[in-house]
Amino acid sequence: MSHPVFDVSGRVAVVTGSSKGIGRALARGLLEAGCTVVLNGRDEPRLERAREELAELTGATVHASAFDVTDPAAVSDGVAGIEERVGPVDILVNNTGAQHRTPFTEFADADWYRLLDTNLTSAFLAGREVARRMVPRGNGKIINVCSVQSELVRPGIAPYSATKGGLKQLTRGMCADLGPSGIQVNGLAPGYFETELTAALVADEEFSAWVRGRTPAARWGRVEDLVGALLFLASPASDFVNGQLLYVDGGMTSVL
Numbered sequence: 001m002s003h004p005v006f007d008v009s010g011r012v013a014v015v016t017g018s019s020k021g022i023g024r025a026l027a028r029g030l031l032e033a034g035c036t037v038v039l040n041g042r043d044e045p046r047l048e049r050a051r052e053e054l055a056e057l058t059g060a061t062v063h064a065s066a067f068d069v070t071d072p073a074a075v076s077d078g079v080a081g082i083e084e085r086v087g088p089v090d091i092l093v094n095n096t097g098a099q100h101r102t103p104f105t106e107f108a109d110a111d112w113y114r115l116l117d118t119n120l121t122s123a124f125l126a127g128r129e130v131a132r133r134m135v136p137r138g139n140g141k142i143i144n145v146c147s148v149q150s151e152l153v154r155p156g157i158a159p160y161s162a163t164k165g166g167l168k169q170l171t172r173g174m175c176a177d178l179g180p181s182g183i184q185v186n187g188l189a190p191g192y193f194e195t196e197l198t199a200a201l202v203a204d205e206e207f208s209a210w211v212r213g214r215t216p217a218a219r220w221g222r223v224e225d226l227v228g229a230l231l232f233l234a235s236p237a238s239d240f241v242n243g244q245l246l247y248v249d250g251g252m253t254s255v256l
Contacts, residue, residue, distance in 0.1 A: 002149040005237045008032025009192060012087045013234065014079075016040045016069050016126055017096035021052040022145065022196040022223055026093055029227030035091065038063040038082050039074065042073055050081025069096050069122035079129045088214045091187075091234045092130045094123035100195065103154040112159050119163035123170060127185070131178055138182040144171045145232045146187040148249050175243030184242045185231045193221035217250030 013030045017023040031037045031054060039054070041047045044066040051064040063086050067078035069227040083089060098118040100111045124143050134140030149161040149170040167187065172202050174185040192211045194202050202206050202220060212218050229248050232238055 003237075006212065006231060006235045007034075008091070008231065010233050011090040011234075012036045012038070012082075012213050013091035013093065014038045014040060014065075014082060014089050014126075014130070015093040015095055017245060018093075019043060019046045021197060022190065022193065023093075023095040023227065024050055024054070026095060026145075026230050027062075028054055028058065029224075030091070030093075031060045031062065033231055035187045035234075036061070036086060038061070038065050038086055038089075040065055040067065040069065040078070040096075042066060042068050043147070047144045049221060069126050070117040072125055075125045075129050079126070079133070082100035083127065083133060089130050089140070091141045091143070091228055092126060093145065093230070093234075094126055096126075097145065099160050101159065101160075103156055103160045105232070107159055116118035119160070120166045120170065123167055127170075127174055131174070134183050135178070135181045140178075140183040141234050141238070142174065142178075142185040142231065144174075144182065144187045145186070146171065146189040146245055148189060148191045148247065148252055150187070150245060151253055152191055160201050168234050172243045175238065180215045184233075186241060186243065188229055188233060189245045189253075189254045190226060190249045191221055191247070191251065193206055193217065193223060193225075195223060214255075215250040216255055218251065221250060223250065236252065 013035040015023050015027040018039040027037050047064045047066050051062045055062040065082050069076040121241040144167050146167050147164040150164040153161045171187040226248050229246050
């Protein structure tokens with residue numbers, strides 16, 4: 001028997017970067033829980049394919065809105081369009097992200113700014129625009145997809161870790177500003193997960209052995225492992241949880 005405190009049915013949720021990988025899995029979880037979901041991404045054909053696939057898998061009506069979450073004007077227009085066509089946004093999942101692995105001294109300026117815009121600026125812009133509409137309504141849930149690299153670092157990913165560490169602090173700052181208006185802002189922090197973006201790492205036996213050895217659960221995460229934590233953070237169950245990072249990492253951040 002499900003508890004009503006976890007009920008999110010009928011709520012409007014926007015998931016950025018949701019045409020594939022973790023974002024798509026999070027969108028599917030919200031759809032299966034009864035949310036009205038709006039997918040977001042920049043690649044309109046890919047986004048439309050994801051929309052069609054999720055509609056077929058879940059039997060639900062799935063919406064899509066293609067715009068660049070690193071462009072302030074596009075975000076403003078995109079959120080306004082979503083609220084006009086679909087309804088007031090109750091849940092925002094800032095999932096858009098990118099990775100780039102290069103030794104620190106060889107990291108190009110363009111790659112630094114790309115990661116900064118994609119991983120951090122996007123959450124600021126989308127969060128600000130949605131919050132401007134949530135505040136007068138007096139409620140809302142914003143979930144920023146952070147990472148174990150919000151706390152931990154490996155060689156070759158210093159800029160990525162900097163953006164995810166920044167996202168952790170942005171989450172806390174948003175909590176401080178928006179909490180009095182009845183809005184909860186929390187972070188969902190995955191560990192090492194099998195996705196299209198990590199396929200090469202999963203196939204690298206030495207790296208996979210490191211992941212399994214470093215993780216008490218002794219395996220890579222599966223995208224479905226994130227859904228329960230997301231539903232907690234998106235539901236009334238987390239109404240007194242604010243500014244926190246919920247690590248879904250098989251225990252990686254708990255051990256040396």
